[in-house]
Each structure stands twice: as structure tokens, then as C-alpha cells.
Amino acid sequence: MTTKVISARFDLPDSHRIETYVAEGGYNALRKALGGMTPEEVIEEVKRSALRGRGGAGFPTGMKWDFVPKDNPKPKYLVVNADESEPGTFKDRVILERDPHALIEGILLGSYAIGCHQSFIYIRGEYWYLIDILEQAIAEARQRGYLGRDILESGFDLDIVVHPGAGAYICGEETSLLESLEGKRGYPRIKPPFPAVVGLYGCPTAVNNVETLASVPPIILRGGDWYRSLGTGKSGGTRLFAVSGHVRKPGVYELPMGYPLKKLIEQDCGGIRNGKRLKAVIPGGSSAPILTAEEAERATLDFECLAELKSMLGSGAIIVMDEDTDIFKACWRMTEFYEHESCGWCVPCREGTRWMSKIFERIHCGEGRPRDIDLLAELSNNMFGRAHCPLGDASAWAVEPAIRKFRGEFEKYLRPPAKVAAS
Amino acid sequence: MISEKANQQMDQMIARYPVKRSAMIPMLHLVQAEEGYLSEDGIRLIASKLDLTYMDVSNTASFYTMFYRRPMGKYRIQWCRSISCMLCGGDALREHLESRLGILKGQMTPDGRFSLAEVECLGACGRAPMMQINADYYEDLTPAGIDRILESLK
Ligand SMILES: Cc1cc2nc3c(=O)[nH]c(=O)nc-3n(C[C@H](O)[C@H](O)[C@H](O)COP(=O)(O)O)c2cc1C
Ligand code: SF4
Ligand code: FES
Numbered sequence: 001m002t003t004k005v006i007s008a009r010f011d012l013p014d015s016h017r018i019e020t021y022v023a024e025g026g027y028n029a030l031r032k033a034l035g036g037m038t039p040e041e042v043i044e045e046v047k048r049s050a051l052r053g054r055g056g057a058g059f060p061t062g063m064k065w066d067f068v069p070k071d072n073p074k075p076k077y078l079v080v081n082a083d084e085s086e087p088g089t090f091k092d093r094v095i096l097e098r099d100p101h102a103l104i105e106g107i108l109l110g111s112y113a114i115g116c117h118q119s120f121i122y123i124r125g126e127y128w129y130l131i132d133i134l135e136q137a138i139a140e141a142r143q144r145g146y147l148g149r150d151i152l153e154s155g156f157d158l159d160i161v162v163h164p165g166a167g168a169y170i171c172g173e174e175t176s177l178l179e180s181l182e183g184k185r186g187y188p189r190i191k192p193p194f195p196a197v198v199g200l201y202g203c204p205t206a207v208n209n210v211e212t213l214a215s216v217p218p219i220i221l222r223g224g225d226w227y228r229s230l231g232t233g234k235s236g237g238t239r240l241f242a243v244s245g246h247v248r249k250p251g252v253y254e255l256p257m258g259y260p261l262k263k264l265i266e267q268d269c270g271g272i273r274n275g276k277r278l279k280a281v282i283p284g285g286s287s288a289p290i291l292t293a294e295e296a297e298r299a300t301l302d303f304e305c306l307a308e309l310k311s312m313l314g315s316g317a318i319i320v321m322d323e324d325t326d327i328f329k330a331c332w333r334m335t336e337f338y339e340h341e342s343c344g345w346c347v348p349c350r351e352g353t354r355w356m357s358k359i360f361e362r363i364h365c366g367e368g369r370p371r372d373i374d375l376l377a378e379l380s381n382n383m384f385g386r387a388h389c390p391l392g393d394a395s396a397w398a399v400e401p402a403i404r405k406f407r408g409e410f411e412k413y414l415r416p417p418a419k420v421a422a423s
Numbered sequence: 424m425i426s427e428k429a430n431q432q433m434d435q436m437i438a439r440y441p442v443k444r445s446a447m448i449p450m451l452h453l454v455q456a457e458e459g460y461l462s463e464d465g466i467r468l469i470a471s472k473l474d475l476t477y478m479d480v481s482n483t484a485s486f487y488t489m490f491y492r493r494p495m496g497k498y499r500i501q502w503c504r505s506i507s508c509m510l511c512g513g514d515a516l517r518e519h520l521e522s523r524l525g526i527l528k529g530q531m532t533p534d535g536r537f538s539l540a541e542v543e544c545l546g547a548c549g550r551a552p553m554m555q556i557n558a559d560y561y562e563d564l565t566p567a568g569i570d571r572i573l574e575s576l577k
Contacts, residue, residue, distance in 0.1 A: 075441070087505040087544040118441070125452065125489045126501075126545050128558045161439050166448050166487035169543060183447035183473075185486035201442055244507035244548035251549045286506055286544075317548070319507055333509050337543055343486075 003230055005218050005238050006211065007254040010098045016133055018140040021101035027146055029217035030108050034154035037220075042113040046216060048224030050236030055081050055172075055209030056285065056314050058235075058303050061216075065206055067196035068114040074203040078107060078116040079181065079195075081209045082123040083165055083172035086285035087337060088317030091240035091252050092210035096123070096130045099214065100137035106213030108146065108158060109220055114206050117157045122177050125166045134162050169341035173389055174207040176343070187345050188389035211240055211316075231257030235302040235313075245320035246273045261299040265320060276322035280406070284314025286334050287394035289401035290327075310401070327409040331402045332360035338395035349392035352383040356399060363413045373410045377403045425468055429457050433472055443473050451484050460494050488542070496531050496538030498576050500524075501555040504541045507548035516552050517541070519566045523573055536576075 009015045009024055021027070033042050047062030068076055080103070084092040095103060107119050123131060138160050141147045149157050163181055165171050171180045175189035178200050199205020215237060219227045228236035235257040241264065244250045248270030255264065261281065265271065272278055278293040283301075289311040291299060299305055306313045321330065339353035356379055363372050380396035387393060403410055432453060436446040447469065454465030461484055470480045484490045502517050521527050524537050531538040547553040550562035561572055 084546050085544060088507050088548050089544070090546040090548050093546050124546070125448075125487075126555060129560075163445075164449060164452060166451065167489035167542070168487050180448065181445060182442065183444035183483065185483050242549060244551060245510045250551075282506075319510070319548075321510060325510065330506060330510070333504070333506055337505060340543060 003238065003256070004254055005227075005230070006095065006099075006102070006214055006240055007252070009102070010094065015098045016100055016137065018101055018137065018144060021099070022144075025221070026101055026217075027105055029220040030105055030146065031152060033109055033112055033220055034152050034156055039113045039115060042109060042220060045220055045224045046113070049219040049227040050224075050231065050234060051212065051215055051219060051227065052235055052303060053209055054211035054215070054239055054316060056086065056287070058313060061208065061212055064196060064208070065110065065113050067194065068204045068206055069197060070115065072197075072204050075118065075201075076114050076116045077200045077203055077205040078111045078114060078119040079174075079178065079200060079205055079207045080107060080119065080121040080213060081172060081174065081177060081207055082121050082127070083169075083177060084127070084210070084315075085124055085169040085172050086287060086315045086317060087334070088244055088282065088285050088319045089242055089315040090244075091242040091316060093127060093130065094240070094252050095210050095214050096127065097133060100134050101141065102214040102217060103210055104137060104141050104147070104160065106216040107160060108151070109216045110206060110208060110213055111158050112156055114204070116206070117159070119158060119160045120181060120200070121160060121162045122171070122181055123162060123164055124171075125164045128164070131162055131164060138162070168343075169337075170343045170389075170391060173391065176389070177207065178205065185343075187343055188391075190388070215239075232302045232304070234304055239301075239316050241301065241316045241318055243269050243318045243320065245318075246276065246322035246325070247271065247320050248273050255301065258300050258302045258305075261301055261318070262297050264301065264318065265296070269320075272320070272322050274322075276324065278320070279323045279325050280321045280327060282317075282319040282321075284312045285317040286319070286337065287390075287397060288312045288314045289397045290405065292405050327402055327406040328360075328364070328413060331399055332357070332364065334398040335360055335395065338391065338398065342391060342395075343389075346388040346392070348383045349387040349389075349395065352379055352387075352392070353395050355379055356395070363410070366413075368414045370414060372414070373403060373407065376400075376410075425454065425457055425465060429453055430468075433469070437472065444475065447473060447480065447483060448487070451480075451487075451490055455490060460491050494535070496536055498537050498556050500537060500539045501542040501545070502528065502539060503543070503545050503547070503551070503553050503555075505544035505548070507544070508551040508553060511551040513552035516564055516566065516569065520554075520569050520573075523570065537573075 043065045051061045052058040168186050170176045171186040176186040180186040195205045231237045238256045241253045281291045281296040335356045339357045342349045344350045380400040384396040436449045450469045466480045470477050528541045552564045553562040
């Protein structure tokens with residue numbers, strides 16, 4: 001039995017209602033923090049937990065909060081990243097739908113830690129039905145004195161505003177998100193300065209993912225050491241893995257950090273559909289470099305192991321591909337994604353993704369030139385590190401490792417057209 | 424026409440933010456809900472409330488794929504084309520949908536009932552293939568399932 005931390009309440013009746021949350025010990029972490037912990041102690045506990053961001057970059061959460069300057073006279077903001085748009089990722093949605101109060105309590109704790117009195121939840125516009133659930137949860141919390149003025153008679157104030165996005169993957173990137181929240185086009189900002197110092201409206205801002213924040217109440221309640229011990233030393237706790245693709249039982253699984261990927265696929269998800277064999281896995285959302293079946297066999301789900309395999313844990317999305325998968329087509333589709341979602345600000349990404357798409361297309365319709373595969377690899381290598389924001393790198397990662405590991409899948413399209421048609 | 428109620432809702436939206444301009448996206452959503460698309464009048468109204476120019480608002484709106492400048496079908500179908508849906512047979516199923524509707528992606532039925540757009544991942548990859556029609560998610564789609572859904576929307 002693995003310990004359920006984030007998903008503990010998912011299957012309870014009316015799990016989204018405050019009555020359920022409170023009956024399960026909800027808002028006790030808030031009581032504990034407001035009743036006897038300083039903001040510094042809250043941050044210390046989160047640091048001890050080895051909680052790392054669940055949005056994609058995996059930055060240590062306690063450290064991020066610590067970067068928010070305490071002596072800055074400007075207002076401070078905590079902004080929740082509920083943009084969830086990385087292909088393959090569908091785990092924040094479950095928290096928002098079934099356990100919104102865990103997020104609200106996490107927001108309260110984070111806000112207390114950094115000295116924020118106004119928080120915003122930036123939620124992707126397509127998640128429209130979740131906005132009602134969130135608004136209801138916020139109203140319930142306010143009614144019971146967990147939000148608003150003088151929360152639990154501690155003197156601490158906090159309000160939360162839910163803010164819809166409008167369909168732009170790039171707005172999941174934290175600085176684009178802030179631009180968008182300011183009512184502008186979602187172009188990424190240059191870092192540094194980092195949002196912790198110059199964020200929303202030029203004020204110190206912490207941007208955190210939904211799951212990251214929902215993980216904080218149990219850390220405060222049961223201690224950072226307990227949480228850390230659930231995972232590996234450097235990647236603390238458990239996290240939600242969203243598994244999709246060719247498995248028998250796709251879905252969201254809460255597992256400890258360091259869990260074997262093979263076990264997740266074969267046991268938890270019931271193995272590959274239709275008795276097929278595994279060909280490849282993308283382990284962290286479509287931006288993570290692809291793993292071969294052999295690499296997937298030895299991967300464990302923690303930041304360190306996937307970094308060693310030159311991939312990443314990213315958003316915790318696991319996309320599983322069986323032996324019949326056309327890696328070339330999968331790769332092409334991901335390139336089209338980046339082409340579509342490139343904000344167009346910088347040339348390597350805007351033009352690079354477009355060129356790669358065109359080359360994929362020409363190879364696919366039988367007009368590929370012998371050098372095209374190397375050209376694709378070169379283009380992606382050229383984009384790497386030269387784009388203004390990580391989206392450019394991600395589009396390179398979606399292609400170059402796939403060519404390196406599955407070159408045959410690309411070459412088969414360069415054979416005479418008749419053979420392509422027959423395959 | 425933007426209703427008086429929507430007009431008031433816009434003022435409430437503005438009041439929620441320390442800087443007015445932040446209310447723009449929520450206000451654009453409201454205009455679209457009222458008018459079916461972003462009308463010139465709607466954009467003008469937002470601009471005047473936010474002390475911005477028409478171009479400021481129009482230019483910002485054009486960044487976001489959920490906003491459109493012309494009427495769409497009564498049922499707006501957003502078909503997910505991203506990786507997990509594709510792996511689970513999404514492309515073939517989209518062709519089925521297209522043949523049922525008699526239109527291709529990017530088009531609208533002549534009676535204005537359905538419009539079909541391909542979009543990127545909508546966060547339902549574990550129940551792929553999927554589509555969104557207006558605000559509703561339809562997941563674990565099959566050809567027969569699609570037929571039933573279209574029938575129910577007649
Ligand atoms: C192109 C791009 C898209 C991103 N999309 C998301 C997203 O949808 N949700 C999210 O939480 N983080 C996303 N991120 C990561 C955020 O920039 C940021 O690291 C995260 O919100 C920080 O929160 P965390 O530390 O709690 O993970 C994205 C990053 C990039 C570069
Ligand atoms: S890398 Fe792409 S998404 Fe990022 S700023 Fe440049 S064009 Fe925009
Ligand atoms: S890939 Fe279709 S919903 Fe995510």
C-alpha cells in the first residue's frame with residue numbers, strides 16, 4: 001500500500017465540499033500555521049520536505065518562497081498556475097474538480113509564508129466547468145472564516161480571485177502567465193529578474209502549480225521530514241502521474257517519488273493494451289525527451305533518475321506507446337503542437353518549428369530528401385538554447401532524441417513511395 | 424447588444440483587480456458569451472471601460488485561440504489533435520465526425536448548427552480520444568458514441 005497524500009479524498013462522496021474536507025481534518029494545517037508558526041517556520045518546513053514544483057521545472061518550493069523579499073514594501077502575490085496545457089497532463093484538473101479545498105488551504109499557507117494578501121488562480125479557459133467548483137469552494141471557505149479578513153482571528157487577510165485564460169499553451173510559462181493576467185498578450189518576459197522579485201504588476205510574486213500547493217497542507221500538518229521520507233532524499237513525497245496512451249488503465253495515479261516506471265505501466269496501469277509490447281514512453285509531458293522501452297525498464301520516477309536518462313519528470317505526464325506506434329508521426333504531431341503554440345516572439349522558435357513541420361510533411365508525402373533527417377536533427381540542435389523561453393527548447397527535445405533513438409522510424413519514409421504506401 | 428446585466432458584471436470584474444486592465448480576458452469571455460463572438464461593439468465597450476484603445480483590446484484578444492471575431496456554430500466542436508488522443512485513434516475518429524457533419528475541420532455546417540475546429544490538448548488525455556462541445560467535455564469517444572452525441576444535439 002502506498003500512502004495517499006494528495007488523492008486521499010478523491011473518491012469520497014461530495015469530496016469538493018467543505019464539509020467533507022473539514023471532516024477529514026481539512027484546514028487543520030492552516031490552524032497550526034496561523035496559531036503558532038512564523039512565516040519563516042512554514043518555509044523551513046516546506047524546505048525540509050524536499051517538495052519540488054509539480055508544474056514542470058521541479059524547482060524546490062520552499063526555496064522559491066524564500067526568494068520573495070520580505071523587506072520589499074510592495075504588495076506580494078501568490079499566483080496559482082492552473083493552466084495545465086502540456087499534452088498528456090490531466091492531473092491538476094482532478095484536484096480542482098474533486099479537492100479544491102486542498103488547493104485553497106495550500107494557497108493560504110503559501111500566502112502566509114510569503115506575506116501575500118491577494119492571490120490569483122489562473123485557470124485555462126477550457127476548464128470552464130471547474131471555475132464554478134472553485135468559486136463555490138472559495139465562497140464556502142470565506143463563509144467559514146478561512147478566507148477574507150482576520151482569518152481564524154489571527155489578523156491574517158487573504159482573498160482569492162479566479163482568473164480564466166483563453167487558450168494559449170505559452171501562458172502556462174510563468175512569466176507569460178503574469179503578462180496574460182495583466183491583460184496583455186502572453187509573451188514571456190526575460191528572466192532575470194525572476195517573478196519572486198519582479199512579478200505581477202512589478203511586485204514580488206510566487207507562481208506555483210496547483211498540485212504543488214495542494215501538497216503543502218499535509219507537509220505543515222505532519223512535518224517536512226515525514227513528507228520527504230515518502231519519496232527519495234532529493235525528490236520528496238508523492239506526486240500525481242497522469243498516464244495516457246496505450247495502457248489498459250490510463251488515469252491519474254498517486255505514487256511515491258522514485259517509483260519504478262515499469263511497475264507503474266505493468267501493474268498499476270494493467271500493462272499495454274491488446275497484449276502488445278512497449279516501444280517508447282514520454283515521461284514528463286510532451287516536452288520531455290522520449291525514452292526507449294529499454295530505458296523505460298530501468299527508469300524510476302524521480303527528478304534525478306530521469307535527468308540521468310537525459311529526459312525529465314516535467315509535469316508528471318506519462319505517455320505510453322506500444323510496438324505499433326509510428327514514432328515519426330508522433331514526433332510530427334508534437335512539432336505541429338509547438339508550431340501552433342509558439343508565441344512568435346523569437347525567430348529560432350517561430351521559424352524553426354515551422355520549418356520542422358514542413359520537413360516532416362515533405363518526408364511524409366514521399367518527397368523527403370536523403371539529408372532531411374539530419375536536417376531535422378540539425379534544426380532542433382540549432383534551436384536548443386537559442387530561443388527566448390523554454391518552449392523553443394521543448395520543441396527541440398521533442399525531435400532530436402527521437403531521431404537519435406528511433407532513426408529507422410524516420411528512414412522508412414525515405415524509401416521509394418511504393419513501399420511507404422504498403423507499410 | 425451587451426445587456427445591462429453584462430455591463431454591470433464587467434464593472435464588478437474590474438473591481439476585482441488592483442489594475443483595471445487585468446479584467447480584459449474575463450470581459451472578453453463575457454462579450455463572447457453574450458454576442459456569440461467578439462463583436463466590434465463589445466470590444467469598443469471593453470476599451471472604453473479600461474481606458475484603452477480599440478486596437479489595444481483587439482490586438483490582445485487576437486493572441487488567444489478561444490476568442491473569435493465572427494459567429495461560430497451553435498455547437499462549437501473543439502477536436503483534440505494532440506499526442507495522446509492521436510495515439511488512441513483520434514485522427515480516424517475525426518474523419519468519422521467530419522463525414523457525419525459533412526464538413527471538414529475549420530468549417531461550419533450551412534445551417535450554422537455545428538462548427539468544427541482542431542485544438543491542442545484539453546487535459547483529458549487519460550480518456551482519449553476526446554472533444555469539447557461548447558463548455559462540455561466528451562471523452563472515451565467511439566464512432567457510435569459520436570453518432571449518439573450528434574443525435575442528441577439536433
Ligand atoms: C512552455 C511552458 C508551459 C508551461 N505550462 C505549465 C502549465 O500548464 N502548468 C504549470 O503548472 N506549469 C507550467 N509551466 C511551468 C511554469 O513556468 C512554472 O515553472 C510553474 O508554474 C512553477 O510552479 P511549480 O514550481 O509549483 O511547479 C510551463 C513552462 C513552460 C516553459
Ligand atoms: S521560444 Fe517560442 S514561445 Fe518562447 S518566446 Fe520564443 S517564440 Fe515565443
Ligand atoms: S491529448 Fe487530447 S486531451 Fe490531452
